Amino acid sequence: MKLTFIDLFAGTGGIRIGFEEACRKFGIETECILSSEIDKKACETYEINFGEKPQGDIRDIKKIKQFDVLLGGFPCQPFSYAGKQKGFGDTRGTLFFEIERILKDHKPKFFLLENVRGLTTHDNGRTFATIIQALEKLRYGVNYLLLNSSNFGVPQNRVRVYIVGQLNEKPILTINSDRGATDSHKFKNLFSQKSLFGHNEFKVVGDILDQKVDSKYLCSKDFVSRLKKVVGNNFSKLNGTRLIDYRNGDSIHSWELGIKGECSKDEIEFMNQLVKNRRKKIFGTHQDGKRLNLEQIKTFVKIPKIEAVIKSLEEKGYIKQVDGKYNPVAGNMSFEVFKFLDPNSISVTLVSSDAHKLGVVVNNQPRRISPREAARIQGFPESFKIHPDDSAAYHQFGNAVAVPVIEAVIENYLTNNFLNNTPRSQVSISSNKLKPVKSKELLTVLNN
Numbered sequence: 001m002k003l004t005f006i007d008l009f010a011g012t013g014g015i016r017i018g019f020e021e022a023c024r025k026f027g028i029e030t031e032c033i034l035s036s037e038i039d040k041k042a043c044e045t046y047e048i049n050f051g052e053k054p055q056g057d058i059r060d061i062k063k064i065k066q067f068d069v070l071l072g073g074f075p076c077q078p079f080s081y082a083g084k085q086k087g088f089g090d091t092r093g094t095l096f097f098e099i100e101r102i103l104k105d106h107k108p109k110f111f112l113l114e115n116v117r118g119l120t121t122h123d124n125g126r127t128f129a130t131i132i133q134a135l136e137k138l139r140y141g142v143n144y145l146l147l148n149s150s151n152f153g154v155p156q157n158r159v160r161v162y163i164v165g166q167l168n169e170k171p172i173l174t175i176n177s178d179r180g181a182t183d184s185h186k187f188k189n190l191f192s193q194k195s196l197f198g199h200n201e202f203k204v205v206g207d208i209l210d211q212k213v214d215s216k217y218l219c220s221k222d223f224v225s226r227l228k229k230v231v232g233n234n235f236s237k238l239n240g241t242r243l244i245d246y247r248n249g250d251s252i253h254s255w256e257l258g259i260k261g262e263c264s265k266d267e268i269e270f271m272n273q274l275v276k277n278r279r280k281k282i283f284g285t286h287q288d289g290k291r292l293n294l295e296q297i298k299t300f301v302k303i304p305k306i307e308a309v310i311k312s313l314e315e316k317g318y319i320k321q322v323d324g325k326y327n328p329v330a331g332n333m334s335f336e337v338f339k340f341l342d343p344n345s346i347s348v349t350l351v352s353s354d355a356h357k358l359g360v361v362v363n364n365q366p367r368r369i370s371p372r373e374a375a376r377i378q379g380f381p382e383s384f385k386i387h388p389d390d391s392a393a394y395h396q397f398g399n400a401v402a403v404p405v406i407e408a409v410i411e412n413y414l415t416n417n418f419l420n421n422t423p424r425s426q427v428s429i430s431s432n433k434l435k436p437v438k439s440k441e442l443l444t445v446l447n448n
Contacts, residue, residue: 001026001027001028001029001418002028002029002030002031003023003028003029003030003031003068003069003109004030004031004032004033004065004066004067004068004069005019005030005031005032005033005067005068005069005070005071005108006032006033006034006035006036006064006067006069006070006071006102007032007034007035007036007054007071007072008035008036008058008070008071008072008074008098008099008102009036009037009058009072009073009074009075009095010035010036010037010042010046010054011037011039011042011046011073011396011399011400011401012042012045012046012049012387012396012397012400013035013045013046013049013050014073014378014380014400014401014402014403014406015071015072015073015112015114015401015406016032016035016050016071017380017381017384017403017406017407018401018403018404018405018406018407018409018410019069019071019112019406019407019410021403021407022406022407022408022410022411022414023410023414025411026414026419028414032050032052033064033065033067034055034061034064034065034067035050035052035054035055036054036055036056036057036058036061037054037055037056038056038057039396041387041389041392041395041396042054042392042396042399044387044392045385045386045387045392045393045396048385048387049384049385058095058098058102059095059098064102064105064106066106067106067108068108068109068110069108069109069110069111069112070099070102070103070106070108070110070111070112071111071112072099072111072112072113072114073113073114073115073401074095074096074099074113074115075095096131096134099111099113100134100135100138103135103138103140104138107167108167109166109167110164110165110166110167110171110413110417111140111163111164111165112162112163112164112406112409112410112413113162113163113165114160114161114162114163114401114406115160115161115163116160116161117146117159117160117161117179119131119161120146120161128161131163132144132163135163135165139167139168140165140166140167140168141165141166141168141169141170141171142163142164142165142170142171143163143164143165143170143171143172143173144161144162144163144164145161145162145164145173145175145176145177145409146159146160146161146162146177146178146179147159147160147162147175147177147178147179147180147405147409148178148179148180148181149378149379149402149404149405150180150181150187150202150346151178151180151202152379152402152404152405152408153201153202153203153379153404154203154377154378154379154402154403154404154405155202155203155204155205155207155208155346155347155376155377156346156347156348156349156350156377156378156402157180157181157182157183157184157187157346157347157348157349158349158350158402159179159180159349160401160402160405162405162406162409164409164413166417169417171413171416171417172416172417173409173412173413173416174412174415174416175408175409175412181346183348184240184341184342184345184346184347184348185240185345187345187346188342188344188345204342204343204344204345204346205341205342205343205344205345205346205347205360205377206343206344208373208376208377209343209360209362209369209373210362210370210372210373211362211363213362213367213370214370216390217367217368217369217370218365218366218367218368219336219337219359219366219367219368220336223336223337223366224366226257226258226259227252227257227366229256229257229258230252230256230257233364234364235361235364235365235366236361236364238252238340238359238361238366239340239341239342239343239344239361240340240341240342240345241339241340242338242339242340243257243335243337243338243339243340244330244338245275245328245329245330246275246328246330247275248272248275248276253271253272253275254318254334254335255267255268255271255313255318256268256272259334259335260316260317260318261316261317261318263313263316263318264309264312266303266304266305266309267309267312267313267318269301269303270301270303270306270309270310270313271313271318271319271328273300273301274292274297274301274319274326274328275328276300277300278290278291278292278327283296290327291322291325291326291327292325292326292327293324293325293326294306294307294310294324294326297326310326317329335357336357336359336368337357337358337359337366337368338354338357338358338359339357339358339359340359340360340361340366341358341359341360341369343360343361347377350374350377350378350397350398350400351398352394352395352396352398352399353398354398355369355374355394355395355397355398356368356390356391356394358374360373371386371387371390371393371394371397372386374393374394374397374398375393375397377397378397378400378401378402378403379402379403379404379405380397380400380403381403
């Protein structure tokens with residue numbers, strides 16, 4: 001058997017890798033007849049890995065040879081404008097419309113689409129309902145899953161929606177939606193080291209770390225010196241710690257590090273208490289993180305010479321006063337690392353804007369993760385060639401898919417639809433018995 005496919009919004013080819021690997025397990029030959037991507041550096045990475053350069057904007061590609069499978073991690077453009085102007089059910093003006101156009105013109109056997117979990121709840125579920133309805137109008141049966149990559153041997157808390165469609169038939173999938181643990185702490189508490197699905201072991205961050213990396217990934221001497229003031233010589237105390245100025249809990253703040261200027265014990269105590277207490281409902285429910293006046297602050301900060309402390313913090317830029325009320329000045333991008341990952345748990349979700357600021361402690365040395373480690377956090381194979389520009393590489397892996405999840409979904413689809421000869425129990429699209437999907441029904445299913 002041979003399956004031809006197109007790879008839309010291809011990025012660096014993560015969906016393609018997962019698809020091809022799943023097909024290879026069944027001895028299915030694959031051929032990519034078209035790939036499309038607009039990011040030039042992503043195209044460079046794609047070319048060095050697959051030997052072909054993706055074409056540009058899919059809106060400019062009109063001629064496509066016949067193919068069997070459509071793959072795409074399409075951008076989630078808001079549908080609100082189309083909805084307000086045309087009524088829901090019209091996707092014109094969005095990139096999803098290009099997927100519709102191609103499905104309508106070429107009628108491939110099946111497709112796999114991947115997107116952020118927020119797609120399912122955007123505009124109270126109406127955006128997702130619009131998408132499903134559009135696909136069903138093209139006579140595709142649709143199934144969809146919300147899956148956390150941490151359940152598939154990927155050391156990352158990454159929940160995404162996977163939409164599978166089959167021409168004239170609703171696809172059977174025996175994987176169940178599972179959003180997994182909501183954070184790294186709950187992951188450690190809720191799961192053992194065996195997969196929920198029985199075919200993979202969980203991986204944790206420590207499994208993908210290199211013992212030695214290029215010195216350019218090490219934290220600067222100044223930053224390490226500042227961290228030492230908080231945790232001492234045992235930097236493993238940083239594991240699982242977030243560096244952030246507007247949250248309390250397991251966090252380190254700029255005033256504790258002295259980033260804008262060294263702070264006294266009273267100044268640190270003042271700032272920590274302000275961050276801890278300013279969200280309390282007693283001070284109002286109209287917004288998160290209220291500005292507080294001096295009398296309100298005095299109800300929870302018990303230090304002498306509080307006015308002098310406030311003046312000093314204002315001068316250093318840690319707090320700002322507006323109309324006699326105070327609030328911390330959050331400057332979180334000033335940290336070299338915004339989160340030190342716990343090696344005994346999973347990573348936070350990689351995103352393109354700050355993947356380069358995820359930290360780890362290896363051999364008691366604080367550093368940033370390397371691009372290769374970012375690739376492993378997404379489940380890319382060791383053979384995958386990484387772009388030589390680190391900035392581009394971090395951006396690409398932040399935008400990428402978790403490869404093993406794609407592989408598992410495709411493998412499950414092929415097993416239950418292409419390679420299973422048992423009678424179908426699903427309702428055929430051609431029978432016209434499928435009920436139109438409603439946004440409330442979708443949200444009920446996805447939230448259970």
